Amino acid sequence: MTDEQTRAFEPEDLAFFGAITAGISHELKNVATIINESAGLLNDLSLGAESGRRPLDPSRIKKMSSDISRNVDRAVAILNRMNRFAHSVDEPRRSADLKDILDDTVELAKRFSSVRGVELQATLPEHPVPVNTYVFGMHRALFTALQLIVLDVDGVLPAQISLSKQGTSACVRMHRGAWVASDEAATRREGLARLMGVLGGEIRWEADDTGRQGLVLHVPADARE
Amino acid sequence: MENLRVLLVDDEEELVETLAERLEIRGIDAEAVTNGEDALRLLLDYTFDVVLLDVRMPGISGLEVLKLIRRQRPNTQVILITGHGSAEDGENGMHDGAFDYVVKPIDIDTLIGKMRDAAKKSRESVRP
Numbered sequence: 001m002t003d004e005q006t007r008a009f010e011p012e013d014l015a016f017f018g019a020i021t022a023g024i025s026h027e028l029k030n031v032a033t034i035i036n037e038s039a040g041l042l043n044d045l046s047l048g049a050e051s052g053r054r055p056l057d058p059s060r061i062k063k064m065s066s067d068i069s070r071n072v073d074r075a076v077a078i079l080n081r082m083n084r085f086a087h088s089v090d091e092p093r094r095s096a097d098l099k100d101i102l103d104d105t106v107e108l109a110k111r112f113s114s115v116r117g118v119e120l121q122a123t124l125p126e127h128p129v130p131v132n133t134y135v136f137g138m139h140r141a142l143f144t145a146l147q148l149i150v151l152d153v154d155g156v157l158p159a160q161i162s163l164s165k166q167g168t169s170a171c172v173r174m175h176r177g178a179w180v181a182s183d184e185a186a187t188r189r190e191g192l193a194r195l196m197g198v199l200g201g202e203i204r205w206e207a208d209d210t211g212r213q214g215l216v217l218h219v220p221a222d223a224r225e
Numbered sequence: 226m227e228n229l230r231v232l233l234v235d236d237e238e239e240l241v242e243t244l245a246e247r248l249e250i251r252g253i254d255a256e257a258v259t260n261g262e263d264a265l266r267l268l269l270d271y272t273f274d275v276v277l278l279d280v281r282m283p284g285i286s287g288l289e290v291l292k293l294i295r296r297q298r299p300n301t302q303v304i305l306i307t308g309h310g311s312a313e314d315g316e317n318g319m320h321d322g323a324f325d326y327v328v329k330p331i332d333i334d335t336l337i338g339k340m341r342d343a344a345k346k347s348r349e350s351v352r353p
Binding site: 030036 | 236237239240243244246247250281282283284286308329330331333
């Protein structure tokens with residue numbers, strides 16, 4: 001990637017990074033709050049048993065313990081995604097699996113979409129979809145596409161997201177409903193088209209088989225695969 | 226003061242269930258729901274002294290629910306839960322009529338103190 005291409009990502013990169021890290025910190029705070037309440041309840045139950053007011057119920061303790069373990073796993077999964085995302089700026093271009101990049105972006109965008117009442121439903125292939133790309137730029141392009149499909153489509157239908165390989169391209173499809181025109185939507189569309197151009201791909205505005213409007217991102221597949 | 230009756234609203238089910246149990250242990254009658262729609266439905270049929278309400282939830286946001294509660298049940302006091310480091314969401318909510326706010330992770334004793342103050346205000350406002 002040339003200096004000019006790298007600079008093309010700079011103006012809104014910090015805002016994007018901020019949006020992603022805000023979502024991550026919110027999720028981690030929720031996990032910490034659940035663990036905090038579970039620990040507090042264990043303490044309450046122990047004190048009740050010590051004082052003879054309430055006998056300890058082993059099945060209740062087992063459930064609390066499993067709640068805590070599940071939330072620790074949830075925190076680790078969030079931190080792993082955060083770590084992969086943080087390292088996406090390490091190299092200007094590298095081989096990567098678009099399936100992993102899309103999966104991480106969808107997970108990182110779930111809070112953004114759910115507070116707006118939109119569920120993200122991703123169907124990903126079992127096999128890898130190799131691309132050679134600027135991973136951070138690809139995250140940003142995918143996130144911008146998700147913003148479009150969440151903010152600029154009318155109604156509360158879930159967003160359908162899929163990934164497939166077609167010839168020399170990898171295709172990311174996002175569909176939800178009818179587009180709503182606005183100045184902000186136009187700016188997002190221009191921004192996404194610019195990002196896809198810098199990444200060597202393109203965007204097409206296409207409806208799916210059921211008539212729902214949406215978009216398809218064409219990303220060059222890794223030629224070495 | 227008579228037993229407090231509170232409604233907990235947060236999309237994190239484990240959080241509201243655990244918090245409800247901790248409040249019940251302390252003699253507070255707590256009901257838990259995971260979205261604003263269910264909270265508003267319950268408030269049509271039942272009276273609560275205090276609603277503890279998450280600011281950011283899928284579906285109707287906490288701040289929208291707050292505005293509807295202020296209209297539907299003006300005597301019921303609302304305490305907001307915010308997950309953000311800054312107090313901005315909580316302050317905004319107080320501007321829209323929330324009694325107070327707490328920041329996650331929640332300190333149970335602080336929360337109960339605020340709930341008692343809010344309940345006192347709720348009951349004073351309905352007293353003839």
